[in-house]
Amino acid sequence: MNLYLTFFKTFFKIGLFTLGGGYAMIPIIEKEVVDNYKWIKREDFIDIIAIAQSCPGVLAINMSVFIGYRLKKLPGALVTCLATALPSFIIILLIAMFFHQFEHNKVVEAMFRGIRPAVVALIAAPTFKLAKSANVTLNNCWIPIGCALAIYLMGISPILIILLAGICGYVYGQYIKPTE
Structure with a gap:
């Protein structure tokens, strides 16, 4: 079968049967691309997620691109x-x-109410899986929690948080990590 047709069918199926947006698509994309077809190694897939998250646009589209x-x-x-x-x-x-x-x-309204908890689970599952693969532990989980609280409670702009995280990551990589 034509490889492009296989790409199209695979990603069309992913787009068709995923509710909840890009984060809910991550495990399905991973299963197809890493496990079923073995097009990409798991480590490379994690890198693609990180890059796709840092680019503007829809996560699932960025990942597929x-x-x-x-x-x-x-x-x-x-x-x-x-x-x-x-x-x-x-x-x-x-x-x-x-x-x-x-x-x-009423049936449509009830259907959407029933889908909501499943969507939350679809988003939470890859979040925990990514945290595990990124070696997020109790010692360093304060970083995302602190960022979320700063955005939610103090009204700090997410853009400022992202810029500060980038600066801190650069400083860590250039000056602190080499001395560890």
């Missing part, structure tokens, strides 16, 4: 990006066309 580019350069990136985005585009288009017909439907 980086994976496609790693596999087949620009044509691979275009195929995986389109395949990931197309299901959401089609679904949103259909919802927009027919929303007025079922916006107050």
